[in-house]
Amino acid sequence: MRRIPPLAAVRVFEAAARHQNFTAAAVELGMTQAAVSYQIKLLEERLGVPLFHREKKRVMLTEAGKRAAPQVGRAFDALDSAFATIRAEDEALLTVSTSNTFANTWLAWRLGSFQMAHPDMAVRLLTSDALAEFGSDEVDVAIRAGIGPWPDLSQDLLVPIDFTPMCSPGFLRRHGPVEPRDLLHLPLISPHDPWWTFWLREAGVDVPDGQLRPGVRLDSQAHEGHAAMAGQGMAMLTPFFWRNDLADGRLARPFDQVSTRGYAYWLVCPEARRGVPKIKRFREWLLAELARDLPSPV
Incomplete structure (x- = not known):
């Protein structure tokens, strides 16, 4: 001893x-x-x-x-x-946890530019809709959907989450023109999602309690958007994530109304590690990339 x-x-x-x-x-x-x-x-x-x-x-x-x-x-x-x-x-590896939707619709398309800017650092991307546990999952930063706040975590607002129905142009041609009340009878993707009822009631539609109707049930917006592009039905999607598909004509927005429940995507990490160089570099890069993509406030 x-x-x-x-x-x-x-x-x-x-x-x-x-x-x-x-x-x-x-x-x-x-x-x-x-x-x-x-x-x-x-x-x-x-x-x-x-x-x-x-x-x-x-x-x-x-x-x-x-x-x-x-x-x-x-x-x-x-x-x-x-x-x-x-x-x-530790400084040579950055581990980022995020949801399937944020990874597949935005982050995975951009992460290469961060890697090129920091060739001495490897980046590991973990995709899961479960909340990362910083103490046990060996995660440096997480991009988390929710309202917050989260105790003992540093938090940066990234993207407000809003939503509106979208579908493929072919689906719209087959069923259109459509009014919000028509959605009660059209094929819907993930009709169990409470966003449907919320959006329809904001649109003035009298929605009965319970699930709207049977339909394809998917586990993330990333999958729902691709199912909509394939003509499988109407999906409730966040315009920011699908703006390129809308601009290129793979998706269509039948309605101007966009709703929100106050949720957003946030960058979070333990407060004590906010100043760690690799986390600081990733945070600065992420905020700059999003600033270029997000619409300017009117």
Whole structure:
């Protein structure tokens, strides 16, 4: 069993011995000069020998202090080297967790530009609609859909989530022109989604309680949008994610009305890790990319 004195006190001794000055050690360690003196006194009492001579406004190492200081310094150098390897490995890999929808409709199409801008960093993208657990999932940052706030997490608003029905142009030609009330009788994709009832009632349609009607049930908006492009029915989609498909004629928007329930996509990470360089670089890149794609406020 190692008989090591309290490491907090040893750390203070190493800095004070290196500077030969309690005030300079306090500045380096982010402590008060009184706290440095207290830790040195604790260490001296634990060892039973003085480590410093106190002479007015200066301190000098005793013979015992002189013998210990080089070895303690080398020990801290070894510790720094050991953890530097871990820091370098951690900095070389960024793990991003996000939903299937955000990954498939936007992020996966853009992530290559971040990788090219930071060729020394590998990026791992985890897609799941379950909330990432930062402590156990080894995730650096997450792009999360919800209302928030999330305690102890840094949060940046990315994209407000709104929604409106969309379909393929061919589907619209077969069934159009359509009014909102017609949606009660048309093939719907994921009719179990409560957004349907919310949107229809905002449109003035008297919607009965319960599921609207049987239909194809998919697990993410990314899949629903592609099913709509294939002519499988009308899907409730967020215009931002499908703007290119709308512009290229793969999807059509029959109605001007867009609804929202106050949800949004957020970038989140543990508050204590917000300033980690790789997280900071990803956050700055992500916000800049979205600023180019999001419509300017009127």
